[in-house]
Amino acid sequence: MSSTSSYAAQSAASPLAPLKIERRDVGPKDVQIAIEYCGVCHTDIHYAKNDWGMTNYPVVPGHEIVGKVTALGSSVHHLKLGQQVAVGCFVNSCHTCSSCKADLEQYCLNGFTATYGSPSKDPGGFTYGGYSKDIVVDEHFVLTLPSGLDPAGAAPLLCAGITTYSPLMHWGVKPGMTVGIIGLGGLGHMGVKLSHAMGAKTVMITTSKNKAADAMRLGADEVLISTDTEAVAAMANQFDFLLNTIPVPHDYNQYMNLLKVDGTMCIVGCVGPVAELNTGPLIFGRKSVAGSLVGGIKETQEMLDFCGKHQIVSDIELIKMDEINHAYERMLKSDVKYRFVIDMHSLS
């Protein structure tokens, strides 16, 4: 058993401070990774602050992890020392349920093990995430990073990237389709890049006129200002698919008329109660409201390879570990374009 330096939230009230916690030994199927970069997801804030009442302190957030292999278990043969790899939102699942067998570990019927905060046999009893010098992960949950991708910009692909890629793929986005990405933040900016790369006509739907230029730069073909009722009415029945990345409760019903018959709006940004469901737009057009959670391991690797081919990474601001509290404050004000990534070399 060895020990490692991690940056952990020890309680909701206490200041964040470096902390010595143990990592588990490298078992036969494990991969030890020296973490180079870790993206900062809004979920990290919820956990650090115990917003959902389920945090076990100390918690080490971070599930957008890029690093290099530093040790391999005896039965791991498809990776090599020094290889650039990545870890996303979960690090274990039951491997036996119908979801796991269908490469949908994110919907494991027995519950996946989240990269941080889940019960675990690791020292400490809970998994610790990516705000750390290194991590030990079962090989099944270790992704490989395509060469040529900036590793810092690639880190957010492991959550923001796959969370938008998976529904776009599941609902068959392709050339000839019109896709609306609702909300331009960490998820939304990845949605625009990916939908554009998949060949769909991509429309950024936002309340903010001042985001229009940036949306076009990211790959949007058009920008629809959702408060412009005339513009919205003119685009009724135009969209094959809407990806809703708004992270807070809101009246999503206003967007349903944009969908064609048989269209789907998939909500990925806001977990929990959003607004009243009005069945009118669903019934008078056989439309659907759906949800989607990150993506399975196989699909996450496909997403990374797709991003390698299309040279897609996240737009990031690279920060040092001791800037994390300020980063959280800025994220709560939506003041980041579009993802903070921690340079883990800065963790002493």
Next chain:
Amino acid sequence: MSSTSSYAAQSAASPLAPLKIERRDVGPKDVQIAIEYCGVCHTDIHYAKNDWGMTNYPVVPGHEIVGKVTALGSSVHHLKLGQQVAVGCFVNSCHTCSSCKADLEQYCLNGFTATYGSPSKDPGGFTYGGYSKDIVVDEHFVLTLPSGLDPAGAAPLLCAGITTYSPLMHWGVKPGMTVGIIGLGGLGHMGVKLSHAMGAKTVMITTSKNKAADAMRLGADEVLISTDTEAVAAMANQFDFLLNTIPVPHDYNQYMNLLKVDGTMCIVGCVGPVAELNTGPLIFGRKSVAGSLVGGIKETQEMLDFCGKHQIVSDIELIKMDEINHAYERMLKSDVKYRFVIDMHSLS
């Protein structure tokens, strides 16, 4: 121009009384039908009472129509005089939009013409429905009734039947699947019969223990009492598809955990605000909430042929025209198993 006796609601306040209104001439593409039976749908009550604030009096309700051909336009060749035919919820559409071209006239982007209450070039300026001795309808919207089906019991197939058949078919219900029909009324009892005939394991989901025996008689394989939290928990992740026929606002979220990953609940019973949308069950299982409206003309004919093959009709109570007010009162108390049908021979 000829005239005909219809049974019309003349205003929300006045008593219902027979009324002389004109029908249109039989044009080249028209079919004149002597109405024998007309089912009584809850929508009829909403229109008669102007619940939706959109009724133009006098209104002649009725969109579950079965009768016999009494006259044919000069260009109508696929029907013959005396043939048993049927008319459902709409009698015209634009024929040119993408929905109409896809045999989905119910989602006509220019708005279909409802069988009653829609603006029309007919005398009176609005369409008049099936509480009448006869009706003139464009041949495209006239269905043929398979031989061997009881014509009175078949009438409700034109709305209650197709409203449940269409989503069951659209979401691919077949042997090997488990389907839940939520709510046992006019729609629900057709849903049970049709899902059973499609070969799916069919579970009636109801709050009422006293409906269990009847549900089994109709074809349910099991009955799940939705207030029995243990029984509901035991069936989590078991259902491929849920057809929700509850006609009033309710917390549909309670049913979402019954669905498998990628499952859909389709709401057909309640139009308008239902309850708050909680995205949790959608996101943590890629589930969908959808809606569906009756079915297109081609699919309605397929449904009638399916019912002919499987000898499926509605369970009905046959009434005389002058019993309609009492029938409405009983329907408002859910006191009907499971559909009133008016014997139009009783309209003098």
